[in-house]
Amino acid sequence: MASTCKSSGSPAIQTRFLRKLFGEKVAVKSLTLEVSPGEAFGFLGPNGAGKSTSVKMLLGLVTPTGGEARILGFPAGNVEARRKVGFLPEHFRFYDWLSAEELLLFHGRLYGMAGSELYRRVPELLELVGLAPHRRRRLRDFSKGMMQRIGLAQALLNKPDLIILDEPTSGLDPAGRRLVRDIIKAERSRGAAVFLNSHLLGEVEVTCDRVAFIKHGEVIETRSLQPNGENATSFRIRAGNLRPEMLAGLERWAKGIQLHDGELSFSVISSESIPEIIRYLVAGGANVYEVTPQHLSLEDLFVQIVGPDGGL
Amino acid sequence: MGVWIVAGAAFREAVRKKMVWMALVTGAAFLILFGLGMRFQTKSMARAPSLIRGQVPNALLMVGLYAVDLLTMVMTVLASSDALSGEIASGAIHAVATKPIRRSELLLGKWLGYVGMMSAYLAIMLGGVTVIAYAASGATALHLASGAALIWLESLLMLNVTLLCGTAFSTLTNGVIVLGLFGMAFLGGWVEQVGALTRSVHAVDVGVIASLIMPSESLWRRAAYDMQSPVVGALRLSPFSNASVPSHTMIGYAAVYLAVALALALRYFGQRDL
Ligand SMILES: Nc1ncnc2c1ncn2[C@@H]1O[C@H](COP(=O)(O)OP(=O)(O)OP(=O)(O)O)[C@@H](O)[C@H]1O
Ligand SMILES: [Mg+2]
Numbered sequence: 001m002a003s004t005c006k007s008s009g010s011p012a013i014q015t016r017f018l019r020k021l022f023g024e025k026v027a028v029k030s031l032t033l034e035v036s037p038g039e040a041f042g043f044l045g046p047n048g049a050g051k052s053t054s055v056k057m058l059l060g061l062v063t064p065t066g067g068e069a070r071i072l073g074f075p076a077g078n079v080e081a082r083r084k085v086g087f088l089p090e091h092f093r094f095y096d097w098l099s100a101e102e103l104l105l106f107h108g109r110l111y112g113m114a115g116s117e118l119y120r121r122v123p124e125l126l127e128l129v130g131l132a133p134h135r136r137r138r139l140r141d142f143s144k145g146m147m148q149r150i151g152l153a154q155a156l157l158n159k160p161d162l163i164i165l166d167e168p169t170s171g172l173d174p175a176g177r178r179l180v181r182d183i184i185k186a187e188r189s190r191g192a193a194v195f196l197n198s199h200l201l202g203e204v205e206v207t208c209d210r211v212a213f214i215k216h217g218e219v220i221e222t223r224s225l226q227p228n229g230e231n232a233t234s235f236r237i238r239a240g241n242l243r244p245e246m247l248a249g250l251e252r253w254a255k256g257i258q259l260h261d262g263e264l265s266f267s268v269i270s271s272e273s274i275p276e277i278i279r280y281l282v283a284g285g286a287n288v289y290e291v292t293p294q295h296l297s298l299e300d301l302f303v304q305i306v307g308p309d310g311g312l
Numbered sequence: 313m314g315v316w317i318v319a320g321a322a323f324r325e326a327v328r329k330k331m332v333w334m335a336l337v338t339g340a341a342f343l344i345l346f347g348l349g350m351r352f353q354t355k356s357m358a359r360a361p362s363l364i365r366g367q368v369p370n371a372l373l374m375v376g377l378y379a380v381d382l383l384t385m386v387m388t389v390l391a392s393s394d395a396l397s398g399e400i401a402s403g404a405i406h407a408v409a410t411k412p413i414r415r416s417e418l419l420l421g422k423w424l425g426y427v428g429m430m431s432a433y434l435a436i437m438l439g440g441v442t443v444i445a446y447a448a449s450g451a452t453a454l455h456l457a458s459g460a461a462l463i464w465l466e467s468l469l470m471l472n473v474t475l476l477c478g479t480a481f482s483t484l485t486n487g488v489i490v491l492g493l494f495g496m497a498f499l500g501g502w503v504e505q506v507g508a509l510t511r512s513v514h515a516v517d518v519g520v521i522a523s524l525i526m527p528s529e530s531l532w533r534r535a536a537y538d539m540q541s542p543v544v545g546a547l548r549l550s551p552f553s554n555a556s557v558p559s560h561t562m563i564g565y566a567a568v569y570l571a572v573a574l575a576l577a578l579r580y581f582g583q584r585d586l
Contacts, residue, residue, distance in 0.1 A: 022585075056406075056585075056586070059410045060409075060410070061406060061409060061410060061585065061586045062585040062586070063583065063585060079412050079413065079414055080412065082410055082411060082412045083412040085410070087406075087407070087410045089403060089406035089407055089410075090403075090406075091403050092403075092407065093402045093403045093404045093406075093407075094404050094407060095321065095325065095404060097324070097325055097328035097329060098324075098328075106317070106321060107407070107408075107411065109317045110314065110317060110408065110411035110412070110413055111411060111412060112313070112412060151407070154407060
């Protein structure tokens with residue numbers, strides 16, 4: 001999959017105990033994670049969890065207080081590493097005296113792109129993000145969503161190996177959100193790794209291979225998002241002759257155990273414990289009729305993992 | 313390479329924001345006023361004693377040059393005070409500083425853009441004033457080249473200090489600090505001159521200390537000394553007496569000062585979180 005990545009071999013992103021303090025304030029406590037080349041990775045967490053700060057450390061905008069970060073095999077902040085990175089900042093702002101086209105030309109030159117390549121790439125991208133009719137308009141007159149679109153285009157100029165998007169869908173209309181989804185999928189199949197910060201979990205769910213949940217600047221859980229029951233963590237069992245005293249014994253494998261009208265629901269750490277649970281129930285004299293994995297949306301998962309308090 | 317791209321953008325910004333045009337329009341208005349003033353003054357001096365008559369045009373030229381000096385300094389500060397702080401505050405810097413370009417290239421690119429614009433402005437205004445003065449009354453500046461170089465150095469000083477403050481303070485604060493320093497140096501310069509005329513050692517010390525804190529006025533007064541006819545200075549026909557002329561050491565100090573300001577700006581901007 002990562003065949004077009006020049007830097008395949010080294011992880012797209014690798015951090016170890018990455019830490020940032022702003023004065024006394026801990027913005028990122030200890031971030032350890034790895035993103036493979038060609039992987040779409042969702043970076044989730046409540047407001048103020050340290051997502052944007054982490055991204056800024058990866059790109060060299062913010063100097064870490066401690067720990068290590070590498071992107072595409074280079075130390076974070078290295079100028080060479082940034083040659084193959086595309087970045088859409090959280091609040092995309094730009095020199096608003098430039099037109100859409102001039103903006104892309106300027107950024108392309110900063111990437112060191114040659115004239116011919118640049119003049120081919122810029123119209124292509126304006127077309128992609130739907131701004132071709134507005135290419136000569138000053139950014140000053142752009143709406144928030146149009147700004148976001150031009151920001152997206154500048155992040156793709158150099159056909160990057162790693163694309164970092166900090167809330168790319170903020171301010172976008174439904175068509176724009178679909179555009180972001182399509183771009184992420186296209187870039188991923190081109191072989192680029194995508195690192196996505198977003199609060200729109202539905203979108204993360206359909207675009208990402210893996211997600212990390214962070215809270216207070218620490219990864220508290222990483223999950224892969226394969227679309228099958230393997231990863232389901234909640235189950236419902238319909239059974240007869242279930243006696244309440246059997247429930248206590250289930251706590252070895254499961255948590256959140258509830259019994260309603262002969263329906264038992266619980267969540268487990270791993271679906272591998274399901275056979276054992278069934279054996280246990282049958283041995284206890286229950287008649288098991290049906291075991292149903294519960295589809296847990298990413299949003300449920302988020303609340304389950306991060307907690308309803310958010311974490312501010 | 314990156315330096316030139318950024319310099320070009322800084323220039324384009326000034327054009328697009330109509331800064332360049334406004335500077336040119338107000339500059340032209342100033343030159344016209346200056347020409348008219350020079351013309352009428354020369355006419356009304358026709359019956360004055362010849363020694364005075366010979367020297368007054370040079371004194372008037374000095375006043376014109378002083379106005380150009382002040383204009384250039386204020387323009388430099390106003391134009392560049394938003395260069396870093398504005399982009400840091402708006403977040404516009406995020407997309408640029410994450411491109412494969414060093415922070416130093418980003419800063420030097422902007423610096424180069426402003427140096428170019430400021431030099432062009434200074435050349436037009438200085439050229440305009442000297443040509444008009446000569447045409448109107450035959451007045452010439454004594455050592456125009458060295459005077460011009462010193463004024464150029466002064467605006468470089470203002471630019472570097474503004475950029476340095478721009479790495480740490482907001483646009484408005486930056487302007488207040490740099491123009492405040494400039495004003496303090498200006499006042500210090502006058503205190504020093506008056507002190508020298510009245511032989512007050514302490515007043516001269518105050519002026520020297522002000523120049524050490526901000527050597528802008530020293531550069532101007534040295535430039536004035538170089539360009540002014542010695543007779544004008546001796547007769548105190550212009551406001552720039554040669555009672556206390558900044559030494560070469562002070563000029564050297566100013567040159568080191570402005571280089572250090574740029575070096576510190578590069579250092580702080582290179583390290584700070586954006
Ligand atoms: N420059 C700064 N100075 C001081 N504190 C900061 C700075 N930048 C971020 N913080 C703090 O660090 C913490 C993490 O901020 P960050 O922007 O990384 O959060 P986030 O996860 O991106 O949140 P959101 O989902 O709201 O975008 C917050 O508590 C924030 O107040
Ligand atoms: Mg954020």
